[in-house]
Amino acid sequence: MLLPERERYIAGYVDHLPDGAAMDIKSLAKSIPLYGQMAVGSALRALGVAGHLRHAQCRVEDRGQVRWVTRTFWSRTARDNEWWGAFMDAENNRAAQEATAPRTPLRVPTQAPAPQVGSEPQAPAPVTPAEPAAQPTTPGPVPVVPQQRTPEPAPAQPSPAFLALAQLGRIEPRLPLSAADCTALESLAAQWFTRGVDTDYLTHALTSGLPAQVGSPIGFVRRRLTDKIPPHLPTTPTPTMPRTPTRRLMAECTECGTPGHPEALPDGLCRRCRTPDPGTTSKQAMGADTEEDVHGLVAELRGMLKRP
Structure with a gap:
């Protein structure tokens, strides 16, 4: 075409x-x-x-x-x-x-552990016996190899529940918790994480709507951890009715x-x-005819004005 x-x-x-x-x-x-x-x-x-x-x-x-x-x-x-x-x-x-295609999560390669320095003492180099002297000498003291110290175990990393409780005092000055308080409340806060919440959710639930003064921060936090704990969510998706795909x-x-x-x-x-x-279409045709009539009328009037 x-x-x-x-x-x-x-x-x-x-x-x-x-x-x-x-x-x-x-x-x-x-x-x-x-x-x-x-x-x-x-x-x-x-x-x-x-x-x-x-x-x-x-x-x-x-x-x-x-x-x-x-x-x-x-x-x-x-x-x-x-x-x-x-x-x-x-x-x-x-x-x-x-x-509807499932998204495959990206796998982050795990970093290989750094090689540790060996703690075993190196064997002393062989000593070549010297030639006997002409006169007998008094033997010196025998060197003693010092005993190697075993490395101290690294301190255990705090759990996410402990860290969330420890930072409450920095976020909200009315809820300062000591290390002993965080240890006592750690098990209650850990139950929140087993129900699928994160640190931000837990912190917001514990710091929102506080009274003007909090007399006992540990008692107040313990009460909120017990009363406001979120419900368990089902691990298997609930069956739903098939719906028409959206165009x-x-x-x-x-x-x-x-x-x-x-x-x-x-x-x-x-x-x-x-x-x-x-x-x-008819209106357009009528409009065209009307326009032609107007032009014709104007031409006729001009002709009449030119006549003597």
Whole structure:
């Protein structure tokens, strides 16, 4: 199919755009000085009818928020409606597979332990016996090898529960806990970590809504550790009813942007844009006739003024 000159020019420009470039009418009109926004919009509509492009609304999830953005798909070869419908379905299937695919956690290589210095004493070098002297000498004292000290065991690392309790006094001055207090409350705080919470959750639960003065910090923390402990969560996921997968890609009309299935948008146009309202056509025709009548009346009045 041979395209008009304007459509061929805009199609050549679009074909050389990189992936992810702006394809809206304003951006294209700003980059193509030969044609304005109306001309670019009409050209994109013609290219969509010819089978070179389709507009689609894409579902994007970012930081827990869902928004819809318009994407334009371009094909140098003209495609029919069945091909574009199969392309949209393939894109939706691929997005659904990526969303449901299990993510494999990255394995962090464990660092090999550093080689330790041997604690065994080195054997003394062999001593070559000296030649006997002419006169007998008195033997000197025998050197004694000092006994090697065994390395002291490294102190045990404190548990996450102990560390969370120890830092309460630095975060909230009304809850200063001594080392003995942290040891006494360590078992209660450890039960929180077995239920899937982290240090921030525990600290927020213990420091939020404090009274103006806390008489006994250890008693206050013990009471909160007992009363506000979170519930156990099931380890196995509860069975849920299968739901229909969400379509992440939905075709939209090239003219007005109305979303819909590809089957409902042949040639990339909705029914309203494909078959314009006959009333609108008649009104436009009446407006053209009225405009011609006005011009004719004005010409007649000017002729009358020129007469003697």
